[in-house]
Amino acid sequence: AQTVTQSQPEMSVQEAETVTLSCTYDTSENNYYLFWYKQPPSRQMILVIRQEAYKQQNATENRFSVNFQKAAKSFSLKISDSQLGDTAMYFCAFMKPDNYGQNFVFGPGTRLSVLP
Amino acid sequence: ETGVTQTPRHLVMGMTNKKSLKCEQHLGHNAMYWYKQSAKKPLELMFVYNFKEQTENNSVPSRFSPECPNSSHLFLHLHTLQPEDSALYLCASSQLTSGEIYNEQFFGPGTRLTVL
Numbered sequence: 001a002q003t004v005t006q007s008q009p010e011m012s013v014q015e016a017e018t019v020t021l022s023c024t025y026d027t028s029e030n031n032y033y034l035f036w037y038k039q040p041p042s043r044q045m046i047l048v049i050r051q052e053a054y055k056q057q058n059a060t061e062n063r064f065s066v067n068f069q070k071a072a073k074s075f076s077l078k079i080s081d082s083q084l085g086d087t088a089m090y091f092c093a094f095m096k097p098d099n100y101g102q103n104f105v106f107g108p109g110t111r112l113s114v115l116p
Numbered sequence: 117e118t119g120v121t122q123t124p125r126h127l128v129m130g131m132t133n134k135k136s137l138k139c140e141q142h143l144g145h146n147a148m149y150w151y152k153q154s155a156k157k158p159l160e161l162m163f164v165y166n167f168k169e170q171t172e173n174n175s176v177p178s179r180f181s182p183e184c185p186n187s188s189h190l191f192l193h194l195h196t197l198q199p200e201d202s203a204l205y206l207c208a209s210s211q212l213t214s215g216e217i218y219n220e221q222f223f224g225p226g227t228r229l230t231v232l
Contacts, residue, residue: 004158043225044120044224044225047220047221050220091158093159104161105158106158106159107158108156109158
């Protein structure tokens, strides 16, 4: 079974600075997907960024980028130029798709606070 | 409405009550999911419906009973719950395609359930 670990329960960062959230996972699969989801306070969970395991190039979405280290089974999220709206719970997730459903395994989350 | 909606947003019930949570997706997806989000625990996948057929039941107690009458609607029927069942219940949907092709899961806002 796959597991996802986020070792930082809470983090804070000053507005406009850069922060990195850690995620490690355990799997014997070779083909899979990794995600970072964001859950703002009292709002819906939304996808921030995703990475296909077969791609060596790290995914980037505007101010969000990942450092994917497949051999180390590490998948960290870097947020540049942090904004107050980035305050949220961030969940790292692993997914091995199949024909029956996309079974996500989520980490416990990191609560990020962006300070003015 | 667009996306994934859930009603009610908040629910307080006694241990002997029977209630139902409703989820509706307006995205034309063919798969729907129920997750449980408890404080300080990872998101737990409860049920997966693929083309209205239940394909996953992750050892969920029988006091939770899902129903998927069509590809747009998903219900979670609750009866004789326990206080430890208090949590945020999230619904999600996605479009499954053949083979190991990924499509993003879209989440609803959740129902905050409190069992007294």
